[in-house]
Amino acid sequence: MSKKQERALGNQRPFLGSGADLSRRINNSRMVAYATIAVGLINFRYQTGSSGNLPSSLTLIIPGLMIFLVSLTSPGKQWLQNRNASLAIIVVGGLLLAYSFIL
DSSP states (O other): OOHHHHHHHGGGSOOTTOHHHHHHHHHHHHHHHHHHHHHHHHHHHHTTTSTTHHHHHHHHHHHHHHHHHHHHSHHHHHHHTSHHHHHHHHHHHHHHHHHHHHO
16 A cells, blocks of 8 residues: 555554454354353253252353353443453353363
C-alpha cells in the first residue's frame, strides 16, 4: 500500500482489537463453554451408576454454563473484550477439559 493510500484510509485501517477481533474472542469463549458443557454431559451419561458421578460432571457443566451466560450479557461481553479475560477463560476451559480426561 502506498503512503498516499495509507493517508487516505486514516483510521479506517484494521488493527488488532478491531470489532471482528473482539467478536472472535466472545465466540471463542462460547466455544470453550459449549465444549465443557458437552464433555460434562457426556461424562454424566457414560458414568451412570458410578459413585460420585454427579459432582464430577457438575464440575464440568457449571463452569461451562457460567462462561456461556457471561458471554451473553452486555457487561460480560465488555469483560470478555479484555485480552486477559479471554486468556483466563481459555486456560480454565483447557484445565476443565484436561480434568475430564482424568475422570
